[in-house]
Amino acid sequence: MESKCILEKSSVGASIGGVVDFNYRPGRYNNRVPAMEKSSYTPGPIFYKYVTDGGSTAAVKNERTSSAGSGHLPGVGVLQDVEKTGPRDQKDIGSTGILKRASPTLCLGTGRQLPGSSISLDIRNPGKQAELANSFRAAQGQNVPQAERQPLPSSHIPVPRNRNPSGHADKEVMAATVLTSLSTSPLVLGPSSVPTEPTSKTWKDVLSASYSSSTSGNWSWDASDQSVPSTPSPPLSKDANPGFLHSTQGDDASEDVSESTHFMFEDPIPRKRKNSMKVMFKCLWKNCEKVLSTSSGIQRHIRTVHLGRNSDSDYSDGEEDFYYSEIEVNMDSLTEGLSSLTPTSPTTAGPPPIFPPPLSDMSRSELIGVNGLQSHLSSLLSQSAPSALCHIRTDHAYQAAAPGPVTHVRTVSIGEKRQPAASTHTAVTKSHTLTTPATKSAPGTRKPRGEAKKCRKVYGMEKRDMWCTACRWKKACQRFTD
């Protein structure tokens, strides 16, 4: 892995260059004209010779860091010759090409960091949530009042912010304060800056005390599942995730940040989402994950199930309002959500064994907000982090998966070929086919090997010039077809 630029006179270039060949392509079967003769065409007195002995990454790097400036890179010089130590090296040199091809994946990943925690986070396990939240807070060096660490007592039903129950005015005010401070605070906070941020603690504490599950990720589509105790968990502030924020870049980062902010505070005016947003109503009663599509429905649910009111009476004193929250659900965001979640850390292990039901925009955004925990989560959560979705694109995907429309994986798999083969490729591939429309025909179209002897067999390598062109080109033999 080294590269060097050899400055040489034109005449010298020929003698060393061996491959100075302007009229003939280097090839096994080409007649080679002595390079010397060709070199006489060299117009300039001097040209650069770019000799590479391996990959070009180092070369590029060196060029960048050197004070000599650029201009020696392949393709830059006015006249240059690329000498390769072998055919393979050409491929290695092409690492830029590889990067280029892989870039869509990368873009996808970095653009939409929405990793693992999102899906693998066990949102139905409040104990774990509390644990995570506490550990996260502890990691921030904050003193968390003991009272806050305790799960919310069952008597305390968190009231959604967009309701306005009397008696919660103080918290509303605090929340407003929080909003204000947030709006003027830098969104991206370094880990070190967090503990010293005066407003940070304040609003986080406020949030911890006043926000309920609708912004904390304690949300589930399986509204009927009450087997697992669930308590609205403290909100997971986004500045809790310096790693995440730092790993995103530019517009995407700010977009995600603002997006999560937007959802964290239930901004009634979706800034970005224009597509099929659906308002759902979620019961906030402890251990109840009920989600209904109508307010009357959720009110009735609360009245009858939690308040013990008469089921056939539609009378409502408004108390139910305290126990449910509106949530916005993007009904068609499954695909987008999945694709957005696509990978940022190609090194992570396999995908979740079970893919969660439709990822709503809501949950996705929440997860963005929750994202701060990711670094902690990575060790606490199971290996089901979907951040490994990128593994979809491995050359082996179609080997592990049943024949299906996955051939396209090849084009983007180059950089990932060394990934250890995950045992869950099938599931992954399935997920992938969900998100990426298959554009190519199924792999089954490969022509079965014929019985007839082909040119190669008939003539042998030593008479390769007698082969049909297809055989020479390693294509399907045209002479001895089946």
Next chain:
DNA sequence: CTTGCCGGGAT
């Protein structure tokens, strides 16, 4: 291992 040839890069 060898062989056939697909997919894709280089020119």
Next chain:
DNA sequence: ATCCCGGCAAG
């Protein structure tokens, strides 16, 4: 379009 080759699957 032509030529070439990496790499895969089948044998």
